[in-house]
Amino acid sequence: MSEHRELSERGGDARFPEEYRSADEISLYELWDVLVRRWWVIVGLTVLAGGLGLAYAAVTPSAYEFRSTIDLARVYDGGGAFKPVESASGVEARLSNHIVPDGRRALSDSLGEVPRVQVTAAGDSRITLTSRTPASRAEDVASLHEAIADQLRDNQQPELQEMIDLRTAPLETSVEDLRTELEAIGDQMEALARGALSRESDETLARFVEMQELQALRRDAASLRRNLNKAQLEITMLAESSRGTSLSAVATQSDEPVGAGRAIILLLSLLLGGMLGVFSAFFIEFVQRANQRR
Template structure:
């Protein structure tokens, strides 16, 4: 467009042609600059028109402000339901849905569906159903539904908000009801387990095996103790028999030793008698030899009588020698043999006694070991019964605690519900009378200025058309 405009593209290239073709009426400068003084003069000349237009607009605004229908804001507060804390939730309850999910569901699904259902119910297919907008903080668990309308539309708005709330409750109730059913099943199962744990019949059945084992072990202990006592009595009797045998042998040995001592004394006596008899016999024989050498009758008589006495002494001496050599020695040997036999008997009985004591110690140790094993079994079974009872009490306490926890979780289930529905604002939400009058005044002034400029333009255009054409003159 450089052929029709200047280098800057703002003004016609041939200003003379413009002035000839479009002369400006009145004493206006021939340049294209707009003078603020000219604008001010224009506004001053048209001030009554501007004020008149402004007054008309203000009057119309006043009429509108006084005759318009007041518009109120209806607000419903929906609190998103909460579920009890799970195992991995750190003990804090959680929302059924996040606020973002709930807002998205309301905006994209529930609100349009509820408006369409209300429109169908009211027979209004032109989209005249009140609108619903979401308010409140984005991350808050409370979602605000807001709608605007007059008093006559309060029922429709309340019905619409109720539809939205019911649909949201139905959607989110599936999650809460599923959890509630699951918790009810858990509670029922825990109560059954608690009843089974408290059942004395079950306890007796569980204790029966342990108690039978304890009774069997105690019977075994009693049997072992009886057998031990019997064997101990038997062994003691054998030890006493050995002691008696040893005492008897010792007595016999002492008696034999005493007899042996008496035999030794008898041997000494016999030796003395043999020696005396030999001396007496020697004296008699010497006397006979002297009598034979004398040859007297008295000597012969004495020799005869001495011969008898010598013969008697010789027999006595032979008897003493025989008794000393044979009878006494045999009796000594017999007594020595009996003493040796009694010593062997004593040694045998001592050995038997030692064996019996070893057998007794081994037997007592075996019985004691078996009794300790059975006593350990009794202690273990009784400890097991105590543990069983403690575990039962612990199980009962755990089940009661779990049931209380489930009941607490059931009580902590809060469904989605409305804190209030379609509550009307106390004051109208549309613009007030003062604001409308102020806006009317500003709009009237603007419109008056515009009309003034249009009027001035039309006057100049008419003056231009009434000027003669210079080519015709």
């Protein structure tokens, strides 16, 4: 420090010698000089990282997206409308939290590494299962998605049947009541018909009244038959139109690969190698200067 003080008193350059200058006094030109001197480190690590990235891209097969569509269980609600047994959001939560993990564990012994499954609600009555994997594992994805759909169908079937029974019960009761009324009217019609035929010709007025009553009963019977047919049709439509859980599309493969392509992998590798090279160049320079100061 006395030498520096002497230089200052003499009017000379008061700056510290190069080896005593602090890091914030290093200029951008000196940083550039470090990069120029250590160019071989930067280029070498960049080429190495690019080669590793290219090798990884070459040995890694392209991944495709496989989608399956599940149509959820629904009950015919009349007028061409349907009511889902369970909301799509509720099914999505059940699949994600329970059925999908259980299905992947169940197939882990036979499939080894089981593809992941993303569950997405598509509207009010559909669920989409999505998996990303190489095309060679298309059959494995199909087996996994089918197993998930089967488990969901088994879970929803009791609920579906319960909803059908709740809607069918009053209709069946109405059908029984209508049949009972029709039988009673049929007995009345037979009695009136026998009475009208057995009367003498001089009892024309009484016979006319009975025939009028018979016509009214026939109209009532026709109305009851229409209501009976309508109730029976509703029962049939309810049973035939209601649907259980089903797969409408199984592991449909995307046309193009998904994820990072080989060009992107190579570019990212080169960028990473360049950044690592710059860091290494400064680190080597730091170590060399630290050794010189000892």
